[in-house]
Amino acid sequence: MEYLFDTVNISDIRKYMDIYPITGITSNPSIIFQHGKIDFFTHFREIRDLIGLKRTMHIQVVSQDTDGILKDAETILEQIDDQVYIKIPVTEQGLKAIRILKQKKINVTGTAIYTKVQALTALESGADYVALYYNRMENMDIDPCDVISTTAKMIQSYNYATKILGASFKNIGQVIKAFESGAHAVTVLPSVLHAALSLPDIQRAVDDFRSDWSSIYGNASISDLNH
Incomplete structure (x- = not known):
C-alpha cells in the first residue's frame, strides 16, 4: 500500500510527512485553487526539496489538446525536475499524449478517471499510475469499487506495471474500501488521516x-x- 498527500500546502506536508508513511505528493489545478495562487515552479521545487527524490511528485497539465499537454509536460520537467509524474486527464487527446510521453520514458499518471474504459485504455497506453476518482464516482452513481476491482483484475491478468491510485476521498471509510477493492495507492488530504x-x-x-x-x-x- 502507498499513501500520498493530495495537497500543495507546504506547512501540512512538513507537519505530517514525519507522522504518516507517505510515498509522494499529488496535486491538480483545483487543489492549487483551494490553496491560493502560488509561484508555481518555485513552490513545487520547494516541495521536492522537502520530500526528496525517493517520494513521487505528481503535477497535472492544464492544456487539453495533445500538443499543449506535451508542452506543459516539457516545461514541468525542465523547470522542476525530470522525475515528476505528469498527470494527464484520460481523454482522447490525453491518451495520445500519454503514449508519446511513455515512448520517451517519462513518468505519467492518468487522471480524472471515472469509468472502466478510461482506466483500461490508460493501462494499455502505458500510464504508471491511474487515478480513479472514488467520491466523484459515487456522486455520479458509479460504483467505484467495481471500477477499481475490474482495473485491478486486468492489471493482474495481463501483468501491467501500472498502479491504481485511488483519489477524491471525503473520509477514511472510502479509503479503506478502495484498498479492499484492489487499489495499490491512495492520495488523501492530510486532514482525512488526521481525523481518522x-x-x-x-x-x-x-x-x-x-x-x-x-x-x-x-x-x-x-x-x-x-x-
Whole structure:
C-alpha cells in the first residue's frame, strides 16, 4: 500500500510527512485553487526539496489538446525536475499524449478517471499510475469499487506495471474500501488521516492506560524506572 498527500500546502506536508508513511505528493489545478495562487515552479521545487527524490511528485497539465499537454509536460520537467509524474486527464487527446510521453520514458499518471474504459485504455497506453476518482464516482452513481476491482483484475491478468491510485476521498471509510477493492495507492488530504486517528475513543483508551499506570507508579514513566 502507498499513501500520498493530495495537497500543495507546504506547512501540512512538513507537519505530517514525519507522522504518516507517505510515498509522494499529488496535486491538480483545483487543489492549487483551494490553496491560493502560488509561484508555481518555485513552490513545487520547494516541495521536492522537502520530500526528496525517493517520494513521487505528481503535477497535472492544464492544456487539453495533445500538443499543449506535451508542452506543459516539457516545461514541468525542465523547470522542476525530470522525475515528476505528469498527470494527464484520460481523454482522447490525453491518451495520445500519454503514449508519446511513455515512448520517451517519462513518468505519467492518468487522471480524472471515472469509468472502466478510461482506466483500461490508460493501462494499455502505458500510464504508471491511474487515478480513479472514488467520491466523484459515487456522486455520479458509479460504483467505484467495481471500477477499481475490474482495473485491478486486468492489471493482474495481463501483468501491467501500472498502479491504481485511488483519489477524491471525503473520509477514511472510502479509503479503506478502495484498498479492499484492489487499489495499490491512495492520495488523501492530510486532514482525512488526521481525523481518522483523532477519534475520541482512541484518546480515551490512551488516557485510561495512563490512569491505570499512574495509580501504581504515579507520574513516573517507564524510562524513569531505570534510574
